[in-house]
Amino acid sequence: MNKTFIHIINFFVKNNKLHSFLFFLFISTILWLLSQFSENYIYTYQLPVIYTDNKALVLPDFYQKDTLKIKISTTGYGLLALKLKKPEFKYVLNKMKNKNFWQPEDDRSQIRSLLGNEVKILEIYPKKIKLLKGINSKTVPVKVLIKINFSPSFRGRKTPDIQPDKVNIYGSPELLKNIDTIKTKKYTLDNIHSDINKSLDLDIPENLIVNPKQIHFHLDVGQVISEQKTLHISPLPKNFNKEILFFPTEVRLKYRFFRADYPKIKNVIFKAGINLNRMKSGDSLIKIELLNSPKEIFDIQLIPEYAKILIKK
Numbered sequence: 001m002n003k004t005f006i007h008i009i010n011f012f013v014k015n016n017k018l019h020s021f022l023f024f025l026f027i028s029t030i031l032w033l034l035s036q037f038s039e040n041y042i043y044t045y046q047l048p049v050i051y052t053d054n055k056a057l058v059l060p061d062f063y064q065k066d067t068l069k070i071k072i073s074t075t076g077y078g079l080l081a082l083k084l085k086k087p088e089f090k091y092v093l094n095k096m097k098n099k100n101f102w103q104p105e106d107d108r109s110q111i112r113s114l115l116g117n118e119v120k121i122l123e124i125y126p127k128k129i130k131l132l133k134g135i136n137s138k139t140v141p142v143k144v145l146i147k148i149n150f151s152p153s154f155r156g157r158k159t160p161d162i163q164p165d166k167v168n169i170y171g172s173p174e175l176l177k178n179i180d181t182i183k184t185k186k187y188t189l190d191n192i193h194s195d196i197n198k199s200l201d202l203d204i205p206e207n208l209i210v211n212p213k214q215i216h217f218h219l220d221v222g223q224v225i226s227e228q229k230t231l232h233i234s235p236l237p238k239n240f241n242k243e244i245l246f247f248p249t250e251v252r253l254k255y256r257f258f259r260a261d262y263p264k265i266k267n268v269i270f271k272a273g274i275n276l277n278r279m280k281s282g283d284s285l286i287k288i289e290l291l292n293s294p295k296e297i298f299d300i301q302l303i304p305e306y307a308k309i310l311i312k313k
Contacts, residue, residue: 043072089107136170144183162217169210183202197218265296
């Protein structure tokens with residue numbers, strides 16, 4: 001780097017007429033440009049108008065597309081800054097609820113702040129803009145298209161949590177009336193053995209905008225444990241006026257639970273028996289039920305499901 005700089009200096013300082021001429025031409029050009037940028041100019045700047053709803057959501061062009069022509073006075077530096085910054089004026093389309101037009105002159109201070117304090121606004125055109133289209137929107141539910149392939153012995157513990165489960169859609173009335181749900185893009189998740197936390201993109205139809213464009217999908221995942229026990233069928237209360245014998249006298253209980261819930265059920269003593277309220281006169285078979293069923297267990301099976309009953313006289 002230092003060698004390159006030294007070569008440049010040597011190029012200009014050597015006693016050479018061409019080098020001296022180029023050097024002074026370069027300096028003169030720089031000074032001329034600086035003087036031109038310092039001058040004031042009258043210029044008509046075209047400022048695009050971006051329409052939004054009251055939640056700052058940018059609406060598509062089919063709602064409204066306008067450009068303000070602003071006559072300004074500023075320096076060359078100010079014009080250069082505008083060209084580089086490319087500002088856009090955002091207008092909340094439904095803030096004028098009782099009017100179908102707006103006057104850009106009413107927003108002069110906001111426009112001036114957007115263009116820059118060194119810019120002086122002389123005139124704004126057009127003086128009045130008609131709001132041809134209102135905001136057409138509705139809220140629809142989200143349908144998640146996700147296929148989950150769990151690892152062996154794993155499954156979801158609860159119903160998936162979707163946030164948000166409804167979204168706002170914006171579009172033409174003809175388009176909105178035919179849409180009653182918004183789907184996500186299709187996803188496939190393989191070998192899942194832990195909780196799922198994933199952002200899903202929505203599949204947005206053409207000429208429609210959706211807020212938000214993503215939803216968050218959460219699913220608690222746990223390992224499933226299978227268990228079985230042999231239970232004696234509990235006898236009827238002593239105050240029951242008939243003695244009933246069961247055949248068989250034992251049933252096999254099969255159930256499943258999540259490994260994380262084991263501390264909640266490890267001390268539970270399971271009991272099988274019958275529901276007297278469901279017993280009818282003349283019944284020879286009665287359904288065996290699990291008399292205490294913790295909410296943490298599922299896929300409950302009692303084998304056999306029914307037992308023969310004998311009433312001892």
